[in-house]
Amino acid sequence: MRIAVLGGDGYCGWATALYLSSKGHTVAIVDNFARRQWDHELGVQTLTPIRPLTERLKTWYELTGKVIELFVGDVSEYDFISSVMKSFEPEAVVHFAEQRSAPYSMIDHKHAVFTQVNNVVGTLNLLFAVREIDPDCHIVKLGTMGEYGTPNIDIEEGYLTIEHNGRTDTLPFPKQPGSFYHLSKVHDSHNIMFTCKVWGLRATDLNQGVVYGTVTDEVLMDEALINRFDYDEVFGTVLNRFCAQAAIGSPLTVYGKGGQTRGFLDIRDTVRCIELACLNPAKRGEFRVFNQFTEQFSVLELAQAVKSVAKEMGLRVEIDHLPDPRVEAESHYYNAKHSKLADLGLEPHLLSNSLVDSLINIALQYRDRIDPALFTPQVNWRAARNERRTGNV
Ligand code: NAD
Numbered sequence: 001m002r003i004a005v006l007g008g009d010g011y012c013g014w015a016t017a018l019y020l021s022s023k024g025h026t027v028a029i030v031d032n033f034a035r036r037q038w039d040h041e042l043g044v045q046t047l048t049p050i051r052p053l054t055e056r057l058k059t060w061y062e063l064t065g066k067v068i069e070l071f072v073g074d075v076s077e078y079d080f081i082s083s084v085m086k087s088f089e090p091e092a093v094v095h096f097a098e099q100r101s102a103p104y105s106m107i108d109h110k111h112a113v114f115t116q117v118n119n120v121v122g123t124l125n126l127l128f129a130v131r132e133i134d135p136d137c138h139i140v141k142l143g144t145m146g147e148y149g150t151p152n153i154d155i156e157e158g159y160l161t162i163e164h165n166g167r168t169d170t171l172p173f174p175k176q177p178g179s180f181y182h183l184s185k186v187h188d189s190h191n192i193m194f195t196c197k198v199w200g201l202r203a204t205d206l207n208q209g210v211v212y213g214t215v216t217d218e219v220l221m222d223e224a225l226i227n228r229f230d231y232d233e234v235f236g237t238v239l240n241r242f243c244a245q246a247a248i249g250s251p252l253t254v255y256g257k258g259g260q261t262r263g264f265l266d267i268r269d270t271v272r273c274i275e276l277a278c279l280n281p282a283k284r285g286e287f288r289v290f291n292q293f294t295e296q297f298s299v300l301e302l303a304q305a306v307k308s309v310a311k312e313m314g315l316r317v318e319i320d321h322l323p324d325p326r327v328e329a330e331s332h333y334y335n336a337k338h339s340k341l342a343d344l345g346l347e348p349h350l351l352s353n354s355l356v357d358s359l360i361n362i363a364l365q366y367r368d369r370i371d372p373a374l375f376t377p378q379v380n381w382r383a384a385r386n387e388r389r390t391g392n393v
Contacts, residue, residue: 001025001026001091001279002025002092003026003027003091003092004027004029004030004084004090004094005020005028005094005096006030007031007095008028009035010097011211011230011267012096012142012267012270013094013096013097014219015270015271016094016271018060018219018225019216019218020278022066022217022218027068027069028068028070030071030081030097031053032074034099038099038104038235044232044235046228046229047370048227049226049369051226053070055224056225059222059224063221063222071088075126077125081125082125082129085129085132085137091137091278092137092138092278093126093139095122095123095141098142098185099118099119099181099184101234102179102326103325104234104235106180106379107387108384108385115180116184119181119184120184120187120191123191131199135284136202136284138203138204138278138281139192140203141189141204141206142208143185143188144207145210145293146179147182147186147189147207148173148175149175149177150260150261153333154337155334156337157207157290157338157339159171175189179326179381189289192287193287196286197285201284201285202281202283202285202286203282203288204277204281204282204288205289206273206274206277208292208293209263209265209291209294210237210263210293211237211267212240212267213240213267214229216268216271229362229363231243231363231370231374238299239302239306239356241253241375243306243360243363244363244370244375245317246315246360246363248363248370249315250372250375252307252317252320253376254303255322255324255325256321256322256323257300257321257331258298258299258301258303258319259299259329259332260299260329260330260331261297261298262296262297263293263295264296264351265295266349266350268349270292272346273290276344277290277344290341291338293338294346295350296335296336297351298331303319304319305353309353312353322377325377325379326381
């Protein structure tokens with residue numbers, strides 16, 4: 001297939017672009033390097049020293065003979081994304097190109113507005129470009145499990161059948177997101193659903209859980225293909241952060257009681273889920289929702305798993321409970337369905353001690369690049385201004 005990967009210089013996008021290319025698909029990456037700029041803005045860096053995208057792509061070509069085309073530009077500019085659609089003619093567009101950090105979106109007014117404009121306008125541009133240039137093109141959009149929040153009932157995959165005053169209907173599952181970032185994803189979902197209905201577009205919304213890991217078969221092929229490993233309080237996902245903390249003997253920072261339970265998945269499953277969605281497209285007019293995660297854990301369970309693996313490796317690690325900077329339930333009911341991708345053939349890589357061991361080993365390998373100051377949560381949901389390290393967006 002011809003697949004455009006928007007956000008292909010990022011954590012999930014880079015792994016996905018290489019995986020799809022290795023499977024024989026014709027791939028193009030679209031990115032404006034905004035994420036590298038946000039790292040500069042916050043004074044943070046990925047634990048792993050990622051190379052410039054052009055160098056990554058050159059290495060991939062030298063190793064495999066496969067060309068990944070590159071389009072550098074901003075998805076939130078309509079003329080740019082419509083010219084990509086015209087020139088590359090994708091059969092599927094995988095849309096990762098958004099600002100994806102909840103704390104970043106909660107820094108202050110500027111960051112909240114930026115997040116929502118970047119994300120909502122980017123997706124809206126893509127919808128219009130697909131309608132104008134090729135309404136048959138399948139949109140595979142990355143949403144998040146955070147769109148649902150933590151309701152006191154089971155979470156379904158996108159839709160809920162309810163009975164009300166003697167009548168029954170199947171409706172979008174209620175959304176109770178927990179940050180301006182998660183809200184941007186809800187707004188995206190509504191816009192995509194609307195355009196499937198009125199223009200007959202076809203789309204799959206992948207409500208992804210929290211991704212962990214950094215290694216896929218493809219990035220292992222050469223040091224120059226190494227993927228991001230974010231560990232800071234703004235962009236670091238929780239398991240990656242705990243492994244970096246364990247590597248330098250810094251306490252694992254659990255927010256509040258640590259009963260916050262979420263869906264998680266290995267990055268090797270992210271890339272496979274994307275391919276499955278592309279190979280099995282939604283029908284014209286269909287807005288399909290898959291919950292893309294493989295297991296659920298509480299934050300405290302993950303901290304305990306990292307602590308116990310670290311101990312076996314001879315590392316002493318404590319768990320610190322910090323006041324929760326976020327406004328969220330610290331212990332709650334959580335049971336989310338996730339069978340649709342398994343039905344399409346996903347065989348999950350479940351979290352094992354050996355995976356945690358390998359993540360801690362990666363963190364040990366690059367431990368000189370770890371700045372412990374970046375572990376401390378600085379962005380507080382209750383404050384209207386959190387621009388300690390920032391101010392220039
Ligand atoms: P990332 O920040 O590593 O990558 C996003 C990429 O998109 C970056 O390379 C960035 O430069 C690019 N980008 C952002 N805005 C752009 C724009 N306007 N034009 C062009 N390029 C732009 O993020 P990630 O962790 O790879 O996440 C990818 C997607 O998956 C996001 O939409 C995110 O919401 C979703 N997701 C991620 C996770 C996770 O755990 N990482 C979990 C759930 C959902």
